[in-house]
Amino acid sequence: MTRERVVIVGAGFGGLAAARGLARAPVDVTLIDRCNHHLFQPLLYQVATAGLSPAEIAAPIRSILRDQKNARVVLGNVAGIDRDARQVRLEDATVVPYDRLVVATGARHSYFGRDDWARFAPGIKTIDDATAVRRKVLLALEHAETETDPARRQAFLTFVVIGAGPTGVEMAGAIAELARRSVSRDFRSITPHCSRVYLVEAAERVLGAFPEQLSQKARAAIEQLGVTVLTGNPVEAIAEDHIRVAGREIPTHAVIWAAGVQASPAARWLDAEADRSGRILVRRDLGVPGTSRIYAIGDTAALADEHGRCLPGVAPVAKQQGKHVARQIIERRSIPFRYRDWGNLATIGRHRAVIDMGRLRLSGALAWLLWCTAHIFFLVGFRNRLSVGACWLWNYLTFHRGARLITGGPTPTNQGE
Numbered sequence: 001m002t003r004e005r006v007v008i009v010g011a012g013f014g015g016l017a018a019a020r021g022l023a024r025a026p027v028d029v030t031l032i033d034r035c036n037h038h039l040f041q042p043l044l045y046q047v048a049t050a051g052l053s054p055a056e057i058a059a060p061i062r063s064i065l066r067d068q069k070n071a072r073v074v075l076g077n078v079a080g081i082d083r084d085a086r087q088v089r090l091e092d093a094t095v096v097p098y099d100r101l102v103v104a105t106g107a108r109h110s111y112f113g114r115d116d117w118a119r120f121a122p123g124i125k126t127i128d129d130a131t132a133v134r135r136k137v138l139l140a141l142e143h144a145e146t147e148t149d150p151a152r153r154q155a156f157l158t159f160v161v162i163g164a165g166p167t168g169v170e171m172a173g174a175i176a177e178l179a180r181r182s183v184s185r186d187f188r189s190i191t192p193h194c195s196r197v198y199l200v201e202a203a204e205r206v207l208g209a210f211p212e213q214l215s216q217k218a219r220a221a222i223e224q225l226g227v228t229v230l231t232g233n234p235v236e237a238i239a240e241d242h243i244r245v246a247g248r249e250i251p252t253h254a255v256i257w258a259a260g261v262q263a264s265p266a267a268r269w270l271d272a273e274a275d276r277s278g279r280i281l282v283r284r285d286l287g288v289p290g291t292s293r294i295y296a297i298g299d300t301a302a303l304a305d306e307h308g309r310c311l312p313g314v315a316p317v318a319k320q321q322g323k324h325v326a327r328q329i330i331e332r333r334s335i336p337f338r339y340r341d342w343g344n345l346a347t348i349g350r351h352r353a354v355i356d357m358g359r360l361r362l363s364g365a366l367a368w369l370l371w372c373t374a375h376i377f378f379l380v381g382f383r384n385r386l387s388v389g390a391c392w393l394w395n396y397l398t399f400h401r402g403a404r405l406i407t408g409g410p411t412p413t414n415q416g417e
Contacts, residue, residue: 004100033064080269138406140157161198175196199228279299
């Protein structure tokens with residue numbers, strides 16, 4: 001009897017959960033991704049702010065699945081999907097046939113129609129994005145150290161984060177700690193009070209998905225770190241050396257985008273109906289309408305919960321959906337998906353965090369400890385958990401950030417030979 005061929009596109013949280021869920025099933029699994037590693041995206045901001053190195057939050061896909069004998073990994077970019085022929089086409093002309101297809105291609109940055117802002121305000125979705133932002137932030141500090149013009153120097157020491165969701169709040173807090181505490185002792189002309197950090201949000205409050213009480217506590221905590229919060233102020237313009245918000249021009253050379261995302265081109269590949277963010281409108285069983293052989297999960301799919309609210313694009317949703325699709329493939333039946341919400345978490349610098357778990361709402365040091373524990377637990381691999389835990393302890397005790405490497409860009413002449 002021919003074994004069923006299950007192809008999974010994307011090795012993020014959802015795709016990896018689906019592959020692992022099929023480990024003992026009598027199927028052949030092919031996992032396709034354009035990168036050779038699985039990335040723990042919730043901690044990317046710590047790579048961008050020199051708190052962690054990339055290897056501590058990523059693991060090779062082949063290493064993760066090395067003991068799963070029914071799985072193989074294909075490195076490649078998907079160019080399209082032929083539903084009639086049941087084939088996934090890669091950019092190098094490779095064709096991967098399937099009997100069941102799971103699309104878990106994630107999301108990318110959305111600049112709400114202003115894609116020209118991308119080169120001035122990078123976001124962080126990949127390791128390359130995070131190291132590029134790290135380079136931008138650290139170079140600004142280096143330029144400020146030697147700049148003699150006061151106005152230009154202040155512009156180099158001004159950092160702007162756009163978007164006050166969990167990523168934006170965490171990024172702004174980390175930059176404030178980096179610029180004010182972690183590096184000030186390493187420079188001779190930068191003091192803890194030199195830098196300015198702005199958090200810009202078009203909505204009326206930070207962490208809009210959290211209850212208002214926790215949102216207010218988060219704002220108070222991030223302002224205690226020295227961050228200036230500008231809510232109810234949509235961005236009007238972004239240029240190389242400034243940003244304009246509500247008619248006010250802020251000189252800066254370091255703008256980071258954390259304001260919005262849009263889905264991958266998966267809806268176009270499948271000729272499927274999508275929402276405004278490009279996510280495929282799936283059935284209750286996560287299937288793509290018009291076929292019983294294709295599923296979409298994670299940030300690729302749009303599905304409402306029992307209250308009519310679209311499920312958020314967070315890791316727990318993707319992981320639960322991946323496991324659910326694997327179960328349906330094994331049992332060969334349609335099962336409506338129901339999301340089990342474990343709550344929302346966001347950290348705001350050292351020993352500050354907010355947690356919303358329904359009736360349980362926490363803030364402060366205890367919430368921060370729970371945030372740390374949860375993130376270490378969900379990391380892939382014992383080595384990464386141990387490394388991140390040790391690194392966080394060292395950073396907490398010393399304020400030292402050891403991953404302050406400026407990489408990428410033009411290679412300077414080696415002065416140390």
